[in-house]
Amino acid sequence: MTQPHAFLHPSGWKAPKGFANGIVAEGRTVFLAGQVGWNAQQEFDSDDFVAQARQALANIVALVAEAGGRVEHITRLTWFVTDKKDYLSRLSELGQAYRGVMGKHFPVMTLVQVVALVEDRAKVEIEATAVVPK
Secondary structure (H helix, E strand, C coil), rough: CCCCEEECCCCCCCCCCCCEEEEEEEEEEEEEEECCCECCCEEEEECCCHHHHHHHHHHHHHHHHHHHHHHHHEEEEEEEEEHHHHHHHHHHHHHHHHHHHHHCCCEEEEEEEEECCCCCCEEEEEEEEEEEEE
């Protein structure tokens, strides 16, 4: 199977860890609303940051599948977290949770700390874009 997209990495640039600097993709673009760490009934099973991140990623994968895509078609993730220190102090656990859902696919990613999210119990919200081949 050929890659659904090409990663952009200029010569001489240090390799990014856990994300891509850029991706070129062709196909049907799928835009996903920000996903928080709740289940299909819109209920939080946990107040733990890593558990919520895992669930938000699983929600994204389910939505991409609904569009006929797979994990490797995800081209961008934008993370909104309420506590940057919680994110940074738990990178190892978060990496395990991420790989459990996303495998070794690391699209373009941005992380922003925000004061709060609309859902009071949410500690993370992840917005995604995917490009599904025609």
